[in-house]
Amino acid sequence: MIHAFYALFLALGVGTAAAAGLWVPRLRRTGNAAALIVFLGLGIGLVVTAQVYFLAAAWFPAVRGGVSTVVEGALAVAGLATAWLRVRRNERRSEDDQRRPSRPFSGCTFLLATLFAQMALAALVAAARRARGAPFGDWDGWAIWNMHARFLWRAPAEWMDLLRKPGLTWSHPDYPLAIPAAVARLWTWIGSEAGWAGSAISLLFAVATTGVLVAGLSRARRPALGLIFGIVLIGTPAFVLAASSQQADIPMGFFLLACAVLLTLAESEPGASEGPGALCGLCAGLALGVKNEGWLLALVVSGAWLVRRGFRQRGQARFGMALAVAALPTIYFKGWISPRNDLLASQPWHRWEAVFDRERFELIAAAFGHNLVPAAAVLVLLVLLVVAGRAGRAVAGVNGPSYREPAAGGSGLILGGMLGGYCLVYLLTPYDLNWHLNHSLDRLLMQLWPCALWFTGLMIPPAAAPAVMPDLLASRWKRTTWALANGILAGVLVLLFSEQRAVNEFSYAWLNGARVSAVLNQGWSSAEQNSDDRWAWTGGEGSIDIVSASGRPNVEVDFALRSLTPRQVTIRWSRGVLWSGPVGTDLDYVHLRPVPFAKGSLHLEFSSREPAVAESNQADARRLAFAIYDLNLK
Amino acid sequence: MAAGGLVAISAIELVPLALRPPPAITGGLVGPASLLMRAEQGWEPVARQLAARGVHGVVGYWGPVAAENLRGEGPPVERFYQAQFALAPLVLEADGQEDWVVTDERPEERRNHPQRYAVVRDFGGGRQLLRRATSP
Numbered sequence: 084m085i086h087a088f089y090a091l092f093l094a095l096g097v098g099t100a101a102a103a104g105l106w107v108p109r110l111r112r113t114g115n116a117a118a119l120i121v122f123l124g125l126g127i128g129l130v131v132t133a134q135v136y137f138l139a140a141a142w143f144p145a146v147r148g149g150v151s152t153v154v155e156g157a158l159a160v161a162g163l164a165t166a167w168l169r170v171r172r173n174e175r176r177s178e179d180d181q182r183r184p185s186r187p188f189s190g191c192t193f194l195l196a197t198l199f200a201q202m203a204l205a206a207l208v209a210a211a212r213r214a215r216g217a218p219f220g221d222w223d224g225w226a227i228w229n230m231h232a233r234f235l236w237r238a239p240a241e242w243m244d245l246l247r248k249p250g251l252t253w254s255h256p257d258y259p260l261a262i263p264a265a266v267a268r269l270w271t272w273i274g275s276e277a278g279w280a281g282s283a284i285s286l287l288f289a290v291a292t293t294g295v296l297v298a299g300l301s302r303a304r305r306p307a308l309g310l311i312f313g314i315v316l317i318g319t320p321a322f323v324l325a326a327s328s329q330q331a332d333i334p335m336g337f338f339l340l341a342c343a344v345l346l347t348l349a350e351s352e353p354g355a356s357e358g359p360g361a362l363c364g365l366c367a368g369l370a371l372g373v374k375n376e377g378w379l380l381a382l383v384v385s386g387a388w389l390v391r392r393g394f395r396q397r398g399q400a401r402f403g404m405a406l407a408v409a410a411l412p413t414i415y416f417k418g419w420i421s422p423r424n425d426l427l428a429s430q431p432w433h434r435w436e437a438v439f440d441r442e443r444f445e446l447i448a449a450a451f452g453h454n455l456v457p458a459a460a461v462l463v464l465l466v467l468l469v470v471a472g473r474a475g476r477a478v479a480g481v482n483g484p485s486y487r488e489p490a491a492g493g494s495g496l497i498l499g500g501m502l503g504g505y506c507l508v509y510l511l512t513p514y515d516l517n518w519h520l521n522h523s524l525d526r527l528l529m530q531l532w533p534c535a536l537w538f539t540g541l542m543i544p545p546a547a548a549p550a551v552m553p554d555l556l557a558s559r560w561k562r563t564t565w566a567l568a569n570g571i572l573a574g575v576l577v578l579l580f581s582e583q584r585a586v587n588e589f590s591y592a593w594l595n596g597a598r599v600s601a602v603l604n605q606g607w608s609s610a611e612q613n614s615d616d617r618w619a620w621t622g623g624e625g626s627i628d629i630v631s632a633s634g635r636p637n638v639e640v641d642f643a644l645r646s647l648t649p650r651q652v653t654i655r656w657s658r659g660v661l662w663s664g665p666v667g668t669d670l671d672y673v674h675l676r677p678v679p680f681a682k683g684s685l686h687l688e689f690s691s692r693e694p695a696v697a698e699s700n701q702a703d704a705r706r707l708a709f710a711i712y713d714l715n716l717k
Numbered sequence: 718m719a720a721g722g723l724v725a726i727s728a729i730e731l732v733p734l735a736l737r738p739p740p741a742i743t744g745g746l747v748g749p750a751s752l753l754m755r756a757e758q759g760w761e762p763v764a765r766q767l768a769a770r771g772v773h774g775v776v777g778y779w780g781p782v783a784a785e786n787l788r789g790e791g792p793p794v795e796r797f798y799q800a801q802f803a804l805a806p807l808v809l810e811a812d813g814q815e816d817w818v819v820t821d822e823r824p825e826e827r828r829n830h831p832q833r834y835a836v837v838r839d840f841g842g843g844r845q846l847l848r849r850a851t852s853p
Contacts, residue, residue, distance in 0.1 A: 217753075218754075219753060219802075225753055225802055226798055226802065229802070230802050233802075233805040233806060234805055237805060237806045238773070238806035241773070241774075241806070242806065245774070245808055248774075248775055248808040249810075250775055250808040250809060250811070250813070251801075251808055253787070253798075254801075605752060605755075
């Protein structure tokens, strides 16, 4: 476990050093610069170290762990040295700090920070719980990213040949390897295939995305505005769900947001734009290693840079160089290792007429509209609330004498370009359009969601701040009180969470200080309950797992069974039949004898040979066999 | 300091909470994730046996669904992908006739397959390791 911490800390160090080595914001008094660099560094570091590991696995498979660690260490040292020189140079120009007014911790910010902290805790708990239930994630998580990681980790000498086998075509072996390499790198450090590695990486990307959004908007506008949009992001169930199911759309969304933030800040930060430009190029280049959509992002961001910054800006060269260097590992992968991409192999240019196919266009527009309208409504409502409310003046930006308020134009170009690119891919797809839209559009839009929030935040016009804004956390005891109040709130929240059943947790009991749970496994519908009973139906076969974190010598199980028609029900466990008996239309009570429970998990299979019957006369009625009621553990 | 205090308090309480059982699984019915963990356990002895015999590269897979129908959906189809995940870095060739073949067919699901394979080991539940007895 401690080795995993070292590996993640090294990734954070490499990324932060690389980010700070390229750009140290000169306005330090706003306090958000460090946070922005650290959160950018977290996402950058995870992919940079993954790419180093990927190259080491390709060129030095026998010693890939050692080689990648040495290179990562060297990168961290070089980045830190450059960052130190940059900080020293900035200190000599510290007069710039005076040009931007300080932004005190106002009452509004105080309340929002408290809400944000509690919501972040809730989101983390929800994501961690779900990740624990499905350590390898959902389909994309296990069938693509974690499986490719297994090839890297389990077959160091032949993974490149194996990924090219036709039998694996369905797993998209042309997808870039940064995410699988990040997982395999963590396994290498740990020394075993820890199931939680992919979850940890995915959740860290979600944390980094939230951090960049909050810190970016805090810097571009005000901390309160950053917190509002941060709350919206972590309050988006699909975002938390995607993070815990290890979809690579979360890291992709991180790089999309990072590029938009850096392009915007390059236009508004005092001094030259080389730093943000190089960092933006680095992010666009690293995105290529995350998903194939990274190529579209690099193209769109490059275009946005040209439009917003022009050809003659010095930042443009740094942007291009950083992009090219960061893209090298992916170019190597695409050119020498990966099989051809299925979409490109289908030669979409031969289907160019599809771009003018009105029927396809309408289908795509309807699907985009269906997914985008609710999100757009949330964003419009947010803008109206912030602008129209009295709070607007307190949370929007402050105009300093020499400070240019960041404009939303660049981010708008990136968002529009990505949407247009996705639309074009759908128009030219060789697959059934409905199938392709149904299986990918929601995830693609999730990539855009953090950037859309950033864009909306920038759209809120800055307003003059009150001349005197009280700093509610000015003294140490006030800050301590605030922390304690938040701690108490967190405690209450945690208490509420611990009493809440997980989705498939049918019943639980505290036995000898350990929580023992009965979890509905395969074959059951969702648990239902009224004030007296809690039950779940099955169509004929269902299994229940009795689990506990700590082993117990045995456990007794009491419950009732009820059937829609009389039938025989059998309960089996690993050693054969545990119980069998008739079940009627009234509750029949069952007591299972104490069952050995040494390994902390007991698998019970319920079955009935008689066919299921419809629960009502309606056409869509469920076909049910029997239900389990009020399971008690003791 | 305030933020640091909050992070410390939250972390102390978050860790045991996140580690407590049971696993949370989305949806009314259990999704493929928990089935994946069960498939992992089921294929573990097969993977060990293959590794002990030095088998690597491509291995045939005979399951309840024909290779051309594996683009579909449903539990029998998912079993192929779960087997591939569990047995990686072996590459499974659906309906393949490689020297080594793993089967994933219960008796009632059995389809017609070539006869020239001998059972090396039966792991139960329809999982068998076969080896080609004669040259094709």
